[in-house]
Amino acid sequence: MKRIVLIFALLAAFTSCKKTNPNYQQEASNPKFLERAQNMLTESIIHDIFAPPVSSRIYMYASVAGYEGAIHADKRFRSFVGQLNGFEKVAQPEAGLEYCYPLVSTRAFLSVGKKLTFAQELYVEFDKQIEADFRKTGMPDEVYERSVALGDSIAASVMRWAAKDNYKQTRGFRFTVTNLPGTWTPTPPAYMDAVEPYWTKVRPVALDSSAQFRAPEPSKFDLTKGSPYYKEVMDSYETVKNLTNEQRDIANFWDCNPFKMNITGHAMFATKKMSPGGHWLGIVAQISRQYNKTYVETAEALALTSLAIFDGFISCWDEKYRSIRIRPETVINASIDKTWIPVLQTPPFPEYTSGHSTISRAAAEVLTKVYGDNVAFNDSTEVPYGLPPRKFTSFIQASDEASVSRLYGGIHFRPALDEGAKQGAKVGQWLLANVKTRK
Incomplete structure (x- = not known):
């Protein structure tokens, strides 16, 4: 019985190793992932008919989130924290753990974009496809899940920052025409x-x-x-x-x-x-x-x-x-x-x-x-x-x-x-x- 269990354990380990691609980080670093996210957000903004200033707000917060998720992959870059008005804190990766930062970035970008737009149904098939494409890189499951979680945490940080920009306080007011x-x-x-x-x-x-x-x-x-x-x-x-x-x-x-x-x-x-x-x-x-x-x-x-x-x-x-x-x-x-x-x-x-x-x-x-x-x-x-x-x-x-x-x-x-x-x-x-x- 112990021999059978050992065989199954070895098969499971072998299968897991075959699914993992040692070059997955390079394949996942294709900028097309971010470009696709950008195009998806544009489609959503067009669908919802946001005015140009409001559209700029949506793009800005989503792009900041995407940037904050991406920079951990390249030590040349620095965070916007402390540089932008009111932006004082953002979620960080846990030391010693492996992440796929392009996935972190894309997830953060899309999470913010979805929170600031209405047409959630537009994202259903897109989310499925981009998840499948990231997984096709051969990324280990634990890295995938960890990266998604960090992306969501960064998005939450950016949304807390966005909540204090007075946007909500400007809703519902109309302009009085003087003639x-x-x-x-x-x-x-x-x-x-x-x-x-x-x-x-x-x-x-x-x-x-x-x-x-x-x-x-x-x-x-x-x-x-x-x-x-x-x-x-x-x-x-x-x-x-x-x-x-x-x-x-x-x-x-x-x-x-x-x-x-x-x-x-x-x-x-x-x-x-x-x-x-x-x-x-x-x-x-x-x-x-x-x-x-x-x-x-x-x-x-x-x-x-x-x-x-x-x-x-x-x-x-x-x-x-x-x-x-x-x-x-x-x-x-x-x-x-x-x-x-x-x-x-x-x-x-x-x-x-x-x-x-x-x-x-x-x-x-x-x-x-x-x-x-x-x-x-x-x-x-x-x-x-x-x-x-x-x-x-x-x-x-x-x-x-x-x-x-x-x-x-x-x-x-x-x-x-x-x-x-x-x-x-x-x-x-x-x-x-x-x-x-x-x-």
Whole structure:
């Protein structure tokens, strides 16, 4: 009997050894695991129709969690703990135990993402497949379970940090339209309420305050012919009337409207797309793949870019709801040409400064630092929406095109683009000067 038991024990040990792959750490370190998690989160955000600032918050917390899980695999990197506002503690691996840190990272990223979105059913099959793919690396069961547990613990740490950012306190408040001359009012076709009027109350991650890089006051509202403001209005008006095909393509490529309302007869339906932040994080994934970056380097780029975008929205929204500037569509239809229609649908919040200009430049500053200047790339982020890739010679060039797309689209005046880009540059540079990822 003892001999039979011994034989079974040896068979079990032999089977277990065969399943374990000595190179599983290398196979599990493929950045595609994190890229898949990023794509899944984007799909969930699109499904739930989060506004651009809210989307940036979701991406940021998930990316920070992913980064904190990844850095234990590479001693060159340092934690965000003590560097980001209010982020004072995060779960750590237990000394002397083996972990698969790409799994820890991916698990932490997804755990936070799922907690901050609603469409949980979207993750069911995805979770099964990514678990199966991690297990296919030949990872020992105890390492798998331990890594999952640490990923969940890191996610819990990040969620405790997120719970104190004042986001919940800003829910349920609406903006009161004043109807004062030159101020924002809801725009067609949906005439939606103003989006996130209290976003400046949300805690920034690196900025001292939402007003740290306050934009200069916009031109005085004055429709007298020859006034600075009148010239801005006519610039937008004439630009849209005389668009080239290339300019129209640029406007559509950078549209990034999470909720475009379409009207056909008496029927109304929405078209959903990724947000501006989602577009830039998609670029990060493409560049990381193009330059064969490691898992940890990819996590670093995603985290830094998401931090810049998040603070960029806070800085921009601070000005939007200070100046409460009227949109081109409203003033042109009322005072210049009632038949004029912008190329893009006007988003439901004030005009000055441009959100896309601000966050695009903030992201470009970070990516230029991480990957270098004059990095040529093909941006295929919008291919799933039927738009061909566009070629760029640098991140700054891409951000400049994203910015001017708002003029071509007829949804901004030129000063909102210029000042938004300046604002974004300051946000990105401040982040890089005050938050370090390398030891």
